[in-house]
Amino acid sequence: MQLILAVLAAVALAGCASVEHLMTATRSTGGTAVLAAAHLAPVGSFEARVAPTYTGLILLRQTTARRLDQGRIDVATAREIQRIADGTRTILDDAVAADRAGETSRANANANAAAANVVYGRRLLEDRSK
């Protein structure tokens, strides 16, 4: 599990938006890791495509929590970002479900919408941060 975790972290941190990124991330963790990564998220798969959006969503929540603790944003902003993030997660999960059901059009539309939401949330956080 520790090896798989290392691969997960490497893939997530690299964003794995492309074949090159995925392989670069996994190679740095050792030869066995490449096999694990291929099993976890096949290169070029829809899962590899949406993983950076999940990562962006996680970082948006974490950064919002930290800035709230630091007093750099107000509670209302944190609540608004939490609401945006919740909606984005729903759309993102539906994109994955649609892909697994073979509904490519819905999967792509939701993946694009979710990615745009994360960008919007990040911009909102920056605009309202002291």
Next chain:
Amino acid sequence: MTAQQARALAAALTAAADAADAAGQAEIGLIEALQAADDVARAELEAAITRAGG
């Protein structure tokens, strides 16, 4: 991504892996791990909102 954010994300993924271990799962899919990590991040933000009096 800052080094601090990278560590926070790694910690969230560690929590997801621990949960998989506790459930007896030998492996966890990438999307499922990221979903679990987001669940942790969501709970942390909710806790911060509560601490701030929200």
